[in-house]
Amino acid sequence: MTPASLPPKKKWSLAKKILLAFGSLALGAGLLLYLNFNKLISSALNKSFESSLISEVYTLKFENLRLNPLQGDISVFNVSFEPKKSADYPYINSYVTLHTESLILKNVDVRHLLESHELMLDRISIKKPRVEMDVNGSNPILFPFKPSKASEEAGKKRTLDSYFLKEFELIDASFHVINSVKKRDFTIENFSVSLLDLLIDQREGEDLISLKNMDISLEKFSGNLTEGPLKHAKFLDFRLMFDSVNLHKNLDTLIFRFRDVQAGIDSLDIHTRDSTFHLQMQRFSLGYLDRSILLKGLSFKPNKTNAEVQKNYRFQTAHFSGTVASLAMLGVDFDSLMYADKVFIEEVVLDSVSAAVYKDNTKPKDLQRFPDYLGQSIAKIENPLRIKSVKATQINLTNEEKKPDGTTAKIHISNGTAEIKNITNLAPEEELHVQAKAYLAERVETTLSLRFSYLKPEFVFDGRLATFDLTHLNPIIKAYSPAEIRNGTADEVTFSGLATKASATGTLKFLYHDLEVDLQLKEQAQWKSSLVTFGANTVLISKNPISDTAPERSVRFTAERDMNKGFVNIIIKSILDGMKETMIMSKENRKEFNQLKRETRREAKKEAREEKGKN
Structure with a gap:
């Protein structure tokens, strides 16, 4: 295409040129005004902070600020909030430090901020900040309550007063x-907080x-504790929710109330x-309303073996x-x-309980x-x-003891x-009831x-062992005596008694047949047991009752309590x-049994005479 064939160039009219010039000027002026306006906003924010008492204890710095004039949002970048090295507020015992790449203030009343240097807004959003807190008091105080004399002379009298944040x-x-007080050091990762309708009246x-x-909520928590038992x-995935919170705090008192709270830890x-x-x-x-x-x-x-753990104890423990x-x-009165x-609970329910108990009896008793x-x-x-009921199912218990012989x-x-x-300490006239069943x-x-x-230190007990093969008791008998049951069946074992502070008395019925006991007499001289003594087979009866016509042996027992042991030992x-x-x-038991035999024989003879008379 030749230059002659090209379309003629359009010439700009004077009006268009003037409009373009004014447009460029307006854009430049707008940009200049925007940049200057951001500086005004930055200055207003700094003045708002410097006019408060918090500025006497902390410094606030940020590198840049951007305003969205249409929405009234202010984005502040590279923000740091740090404690000053010295401040005239001796009652402040704890400090907080915050660093974040960005802080967003939403729906700010820009006009009020520029005119009064007071920050009024709806929302504050801080993403991925780094926060450090140094706690040096049992009741941490981070911010000043009232101005010091120097602050009053400098005109810094204003605290937060009353402040609302949506x-x-x-x-x-x-x-x-x-x-520093409790010697603890905590690290928290991915910590998030959301507050709605926050009102502060200082x-x-x-x-x-x-x-x-x-x-x-937080994703991960880890802490080290120098003092105390831990x-x-x-832990992971901590969650905590409060509904309708009211808090009243002064120098030595904190009153905290709420409508509902829910919490969870994994x-x-x-x-x-x-x-x-x-x-x-x-x-x-945890559910507050659900109780x-x-x-x-x-x-x-334990992280150690039983033997290593027992090294921590001087006596049998x-x-x-x-x-x-x-x-x-369930039914917790929070x-x-x-x-x-006060601990008031309606019911506690445990499922699949497995427990192990270990004691070294080679150690001396704590008398x-x-x-x-x-x-x-x-x-x-x-x-x-007061706990009304505790229920446990699928209980498995192992009791292991190291005997004096090793x-x-x-x-x-x-x-x-x-x-x-x-379970209560509020009604001494009542009783604690325990019902248990196990194998x-x-x-x-x-x-x-x-x-x-x-x-008073006493309890009533009664129980029953269902029909069983007596050889099933060998693991227990052999653990505490040189005896072993070779054969026999327990038809019925029932017992009841009263245990007082030093002893227990009661009755027991033990019905059995075909009993054979092997007693290792060679070891009997070295054997001392506080639980039971078995005689030789020539002394033991092989069944109870001894015949179809003989009465059942039901005996009275008396057991002396080992005062250094608990209630389980006296029952055994x-x-x-x-x-x-x-x-x-x-x-004593033989005397009663002989009397019962005589009565049984008289009854048998009487029945025989009556039967003979009928014939």
């Missing part, structure tokens, strides 16, 4: 908290805070300070370990717990330790307590259920009922003493 968001923050000497809703703790992991025990929990959840607490996957186990699949507390330190019965242990609890004895209790009613040595079905007095001693009395009667 929404506050802290998203994916990282926290590092050092508590008066001289006190803060009044209310909000409609507060949601707190050494290290961590994967709790705690180590004791001496690294001996390890506590784990898969999940924890419930739920724990799942509980585990409490049982240590425990175990797991619980779930533990639910208000009484928080405001009056100054006298365990209380359950009634007195509960009565001594300082805080008011050998080990084990007893297994499996597939058990238990219900405890009326002894994994085969012998056993039921037990206990009623503990709160007024009572049962074994009653079984021994059945097989080898004492003088």
Whole structure:
């Protein structure tokens, strides 16, 4: 295409040129005004902060600011909020430091900010800040309540006064908290907070805070504790929600009220300070309005062997370990717990409980330790307590002891259920009820009922062992004596008694047949047992009753309590003493039994005469 054939160029009219010039000028002026306006906003924000008492203790810095004039949003970049090295407020004992790449202030009243240097807005959003807190007091005080003399002379009299914020968001923050008072160091990752309708009313000497809703969550928590029973703790996915919160705080008092709270923790992991025990929990959840607490996957186990753990004890001391699949507390009175330190719970339900008990009996007994019965242990609890019912299912218990001769004895209790009613220290005239059922040595079905007095150290007990092969008791008998049952069947074992502070008395009926006992007489001279003594087969009767016409042997027993052991030991001693009395009667029981035999014979002769007379 030749230049001659090109279309003629359009010439700009004078009006278009003037319009373009004015447009360019307006754009440049607008840009200049925008940049200058941002500087004005930055200056107003700084003046708003510097006019407050907080500026006497903290510094606020930011590198850049951007305003969205259409929406009234202000974005502040590279923000730092740090404590000053010195401040004339000696009652402030704790400090907070914050660094974040961006901070967004939404729906700001820009005109009011420029005219009065007061920040009025609807929302604050902070994403991925780094926060550090240094706590140096049991009641942390981070900000000043009233101006010091120097602040008054400088004209800095204004605190927050009354302030309303529609929404506050802290998203994916990282926290590092050092508590110098309690010697603790915490690290928190991906911490988020959401506050709705926050109202702060700061008066001289006190803060009044209310909000409609507060949601707190964090992805990971880990902490080290220098003092106290714990050494290290961590957990995942913490969740906390408050509804309708009102808070009143002054120098020495904090009053906290709310309509509802829900909380949850996953994967709790705690180590004791001496690294001996390890506590784990898969999940924890709490519901205030539901009045419930739920724990799942509980585990409490030693990090060391039983022998190593026992090195921590000078005297014979049982240590425990175990797991619980779930533990639910229902009908929890949270208000009484928080405001009056009272524990009121309707029901506690445990499922799949496995526990192990270990004790080294080669150690000396603590002769100054006298365990209380359950009634007195509960009565001594300082805080008011009432738990109406505790139910446990699928209970498995292993009791292991290192005997004085160095050998080990084990007893297994499996597939058990238990219900405890009326756990309280508020009604001494009432009784604590315990009902349990389990399998002894994994085969012998056993039921037990206990009623503990709160007024005095005593309890009533009764129980029953269902029909079983007597050889199933060998693991228990051989653990504590040089005897072994070769053959025999227990048709019925029932017992009842009263245990007082120092002894127990009661009755026991032990019906059996085809009993054969092997007693290792060579070892008998070295054997001393406080539980039971078996005689030789020439002394023992092989069945009870001894014939179809003979009466059943039902005996009275008396067992002396080992004052350095608890209630379980006196029950075992009572049962074994009653079984021994059945097989080898004492003088008193023999006298009663002989009288019963004479009465039985008279009755038999009478019935025979009556039968003969009929014929």
